[in-house]
Amino acid sequence: MNRVLIPFVFFFLLGTTLWGQTIEKKWNFTSVETAEGTPLFDVRSETDSLILNDGSFSYTLAAKDSLKATGDYIYQDNLLVFFYSTPTDTIRRYRVTELTDTTLRFSENDVVYSFSGAIATPFEEMLVEESETIAVNTDLGVGISANSIGRGLIGMLFLITVCFLLSSNRRKINWRLVLSGLALQLIFAVLVLKVDFVAYGFDWVSRKVVEFLNIAEQGALFVFGKLVDPSASMGYIFAFKVLPTIVFFSAFTSLLYYLGVLQVIVKGLAWVMSKTMQLSGAESLAAAANVFIGQTEAPLVVKPYLENMTKSEMLCLMVGGMATIAGGVLAAFIAFLGGDSITEQAIFAKHLLTASIMSAPAAIIIAKMLYPETETVNRKLNISKEKVGTNVLDAISRGTSDGLRLAVNVGAMLLVFTALMGVA
Numbered sequence: 184m185n186r187v188l189i190p191f192v193f194f195f196l197l198g199t200t201l202w203g204q205t206i207e208k209k210w211n212f213t214s215v216e217t218a219e220g221t222p223l224f225d226v227r228s229e230t231d232s233l234i235l236n237d238g239s240f241s242y243t244l245a246a247k248d249s250l251k252a253t254g255d256y257i258y259q260d261n262l263l264v265f266f267y268s269t270p271t272d273t274i275r276r277y278r279v280t281e282l283t284d285t286t287l288r289f290s291e292n293d294v295v296y297s298f299s300g301a302i303a304t305p306f307e308e309m310l311v312e313e314s315e316t317i318a319v320n321t322d323l324g325v326g327i328s329a330n331s332i333g334r335g336l337i338g339m340l341f342l343i344t345v346c347f348l349l350s351s352n353r354r355k356i357n358w359r360l361v362l363s364g365l366a367l368q369l370i371f372a373v374l375v376l377k378v379d380f381v382a383y384g385f386d387w388v389s390r391k392v393v394e395f396l397n398i399a400e401q402g403a404l405f406v407f408g409k410l411v412d413p414s415a416s417m418g419y420i421f422a423f424k425v426l427p428t429i430v431f432f433s434a435f436t437s438l439l440y441y442l443g444v445l446q447v448i449v450k451g452l453a454w455v456m457s458k459t460m461q462l463s464g465a466e467s468l469a470a471a472a473n474v475f476i477g478q479t480e481a482p483l484v485v486k487p488y489l490e491n492m493t494k495s496e497m498l499c500l501m502v503g504g505m506a507t508i509a510g511g512v513l514a515a516f517i518a519f520l521g522g523d524s525i526t527e528q529a530i531f532a533k534h535l536l537t538a539s540i541m542s543a544p545a546a547i548i549i550a551k552m553l554y555p556e557t558e559t560v561n562r563k564l565n566i567s568k569e570k571v572g573t574n575v576l577d578a579i580s581r582g583t584s585d586g587l588r589l590a591v592n593v594g595a596m597l598l599v600f601t602a603l604m605g606v607a
Contacts (some may be wrong), residue, residue, distance in 0.1 A: 437582025478504030
């Protein structure tokens with residue numbers, strides 16, 4: 184397995200050098216003005232600059248009391264999102280209206296920011312990139328720095344230590360499983376975040392997921408009319424805009440399960456986890472199913488095994504359900520966080536899909552450390568043949584009913600906990 188995995192990872196990591204991002208360079212401020220062209224303040228092109236490098240940004244503005252800002256950024260489909268770490272922890276979204284080798288212009292509300300950048304030779308670009316990386320990494324918590332990596336390692340070691348101390352049988356902890364799970368997470372994160380064609384693939388999937396989820400709006404418009412239209416006088420109404428997406432996605436998931444499509448995807452992901460982490464067949468199937476369907480539906484995949492599952496396997500099944508995002512809730516998060524912007528929905532869809540997949544091996548690590556396996560387990564990957572309905576319409580109807588209950592629960596929980604936060 185390792186002989187196959189190592190070359191695979193190597194060639195994927197090699198792909199990071201194949202594509203470049205023209206937006207990543209040092210840009211000098213040329214103007215900050217209103218949409219009508221009125222300057223808001225004078226800029227100093229020789230000193231005021233914006234540096235975009237490897238997912239991190241930093242800029243200085245002398246005219247704004249020598250303002251210095253740093254953080255991380257995402258650029259996709261002409262949407263530039265800055266996640267500020269200094270001077271304040273906030274998020275700001277900009278619409279890129281022009282991007283060439285020498286010009287960058289983006290806007291926020293009615294403010295337009297203009298920049299200029301020189302075309303450098305490959306050697307000059309290497310020097311600039313190196314100097315910018317050093318400058319950016321000196322700011323704590325910005326981009327991939329020793330500080331941020333150290334923070335992540337401390338967090339992982341702390342969680343592993345807590346699980347070790349709370350373990351029911353410390354001597355039986357399978358450290359090979361723990362290391363394999365961490366490696367699986369790391370490899371997936373590198374592929375999605377650093378390998379361009381994998382990242383583009385996930386971007387494409389995210390956009391298609393968002394486009395598909397927006398189909399639910401057609402049914403919502405028919406039932407609720409103008410209450411779904413955010414541009415109407417009543418504005419954006421969560422109950423009519425987001426919750427119908429949960430019902431629709433739940434019904435569609437039930438249909439995929441009935442047709443056997445979901446089982447094929449689940450079995451593929453389960454095979455990867457069973458080979459790398461040496462899990463039982465039931466654990467692998469349940470963990471993979473939790474990525475796509477909810478905690479209530481996932482046990483159906485391993486229903487024949489439930490009666491004979493060990494306590495360790497049962498805990499793994501339950502923790503996996505808590506750690507991942509059910510399909511209906513995933514749809515709600517995408518609609519809620521992205522609002523009316525298709526681009527922002529795609530960005531959040533990519534992040535949520537990545538987090539949900541990476542959470543599967545993380546949940547297994549936690550469960551297997553808290554309650555290590557001490558008994559003989561069944562390692563066969565046989566998915567239950569039980570149907571969720573007698574025919575296609577019955578499967579859709581059952582999925583719709585389940586989604587309706589989930590949507591009502593989500594709405595009720597949000598109502599109560601938002602009110603309690605207001606009290607606090």
